[in-house]
Amino acid sequence: MNRIPPAFPAHAPLRIAINGYGRIGRCVLRALHELGLNDLIEVVAINEPSDLATMAYLSQFDSTHGIFPGTVQAGEACLRVNGREIAVTHETRPEAVDWAAMGIDLLLECSGRYGSRAQFQRFIDAGCPRLLVSHPGESAEDVDYTIVYGVNQNGVPADAAIVSNASCTTNASIPVLAALDQEYGVRHVFLTTLHSVMNDQPLIDGYHHNDLRRTRSAMQSIVPVATGLAQGVERLLPQLRGKVQAKAIRVPILNVSAIDLMLQLTCDVSAAQLNTTLHELSVRSPGLVGYSNHPHASIDFNHNPNSVVIDGSQTRTNGDGFANLFLWFDNEWGFANRMLDATQAWAAKFHPAAQAVAD
Template sequence: MTADKHLQSWQERFEMAEAMQPLLGKLYRNQGVEVVLYGKPLLNASTIEIIKSHRLVRRHVGDKLRLRESFPFVEALSKLAVKQCKVDIGKLAINYWREHSDASQVEAYMSQALASAIDHDDNQQARDVVLYGFGRIGRLLARLLIERTGVSNKLCLRAIVLRGGRKGDLEKRASLLRRDSVHGPFNGSVEVDEENNAIIANGTYIQVIYANSPDEIDYTKYGINDALVVDNTGIWKDEAGLGLHLKSNGATKVLLTAPAKGAIKNIVYGVNENDILDEDTIVSAASCTTNAITPVLKAVNDKYGIVNGHVETIHSYTNDQNLIDNYHSADRRGRSAPLNMVITETGAAKAVSKALPVLEGKLTGNAIRVPTPNVSMAIISLNLNGETNKQDMNEYLRNVALCSELQNQVDFTESTEIVSSDLVGSRYAGVVDSQATIAEGNRTILYVWYDNEFGYSCQVVGVMQKMLGLHYQSLPVA
């Protein structure tokens, strides 16, 4: 009898999650509403992923959230004229059920909580995006942009620019989009149009352009205008080099997916994106490590004040290293990446001050490249102005992750079993490992995981939206 009860409960949850999926899809495609559950995206989530995301709620807030309790909120949301926003139905549902015993007032509650997004006058125009380069970050950005395809989508991937163009190149590029050894298969279909040099992914027509220099392309020939060019090659990092993109017809703004040199603004989304002005034509999204540590450092500094500190990055190996021992211009990086831990330098700690000037001169940093293909960790050792302990520090950072302006950047885990591969695909800039936190008096050591590929790419998308003047409300307000 007990076994039958558990199976019946599972089937009920499974059916409820299945019923949610078409509503979630229509909300995004038709209204531009992205539904999350305590920060976990439900857009394109599988049935099992929806069930698992509900189970995590109890870990966050102590209260259980059943699918039958959240489903009325998805249903009510689908009936409201809400547009262009991110809605956390987990937070809405938990708040509601703490004060109500039935679902009779859900629609009225939702109407009030989401009033600012109902009948929102959406005058934001769709904008063209070009990916210059199609390596690790370029392909993940493509995945992120394609998953948002729909009539309400404002970031339109129009083209990819590559060097080369040899026979068979197009099919190989498409194959790398279809399959990824770290992030798994592409969620959908990818076709190749050899005649027109294009890739069609989930109905998105992506022109493939071959060029040897940024300034030799006329994007308007392909119907691309006023475009944001996202340079993920890492070849050009200063204003002179990146400025070559702006000499191309149809390109008006450039975003670099690496730390920039000179006076170019280094932006960590969630921290200093408001530094981007309409007249800024070249912006950097900083590095994956800078994105991972800056939101956490901001949170800690806001509450305790940081006197000084050191950041040690345990970083997965990258394309810049060698598979086997061979010549490399940098110290130690010529040694085999899959076989060695390699001490190297990082500018991430110093770069924090470009996004968070209050920490200028307060941080040092170093890095160790390790034999894993993805997911890294930052060990942040800090001397504080105020005193704390492990419990207080963790409680504060849990609240930062759940209900602050940094909730989309900072995640928090209490798992005693989590390892790096568990964080592949994390959409957060950084994930605080609370079990490893050390805090006593005015000293603390924090361990922050980050998917240095996918999590960083999510941050880049945020900077893209800001550069193009695209704004999405997050509701309920933290």
């Protein structure tokens, strides 16, 4: 871990920057304003290769989450969001940005382009004091800690330099699996993620990926893709190591995903008992875990800030401890909200103003 520089004064907001202003980067900025956190957390800089006019336009008008509830304008080398200026650079390499000159406390790496320790270290070596990554590291050793907010955020070390916010699917599945393992014991897990389309898929067949399935039109097919979800679950819940399998399927919708969760518990349990346990989990975890028995479709969860919403109407059991659950999650908005939660949880360890809020 790297030495952490002195924190900012107690009355200063946490100063953050965003590297990569795509779906997650823009949702993080928007969530900051929708939650009214912009006086506690200040975005002082964004690094994004795209041009300012396009950045401003896509911030203001969003096909998935609607029109920004405020104003976004392109200024002179800056975005002006609700009257506040955010410096903008357009570099493609971490070393090309003078992170130290920005005086930031934390960088949110939202480009998805980096996965190894050596790649993350490039930001640190370029003057960034701390890095919160919007995806898992390639291995557990690539980051100092992985946060799944609501499960282990209090354990993040104050002197960590590189922290992962895991993945949207990990944030959706871990709270449920942890609760069921504690209550009943888990023997085996099989997760199938039904994930909305992503930018690594083409609208029509094209040369987009070395995975041949991802060369096919995203809006015309259901497309199986590789996933590291099983490894992500086992990193966070090591007691389940060797017990977890997962696969992922992309489905032709813009947003909101689901997990079809098959598991074998160590004891027989009825669907009603499972739903009681899961409902109690939602009561203990407001804003993170939701529960509903309504006859839902995916669109019902667009712009939902929870990490996961358990669909109790789909809970099934079949004897010998076998159970089937169905979990909904907004893979963009829920995850962006967790990025901000993780930011505050980590900042409470090193930043006086954040510590005061936590206390």
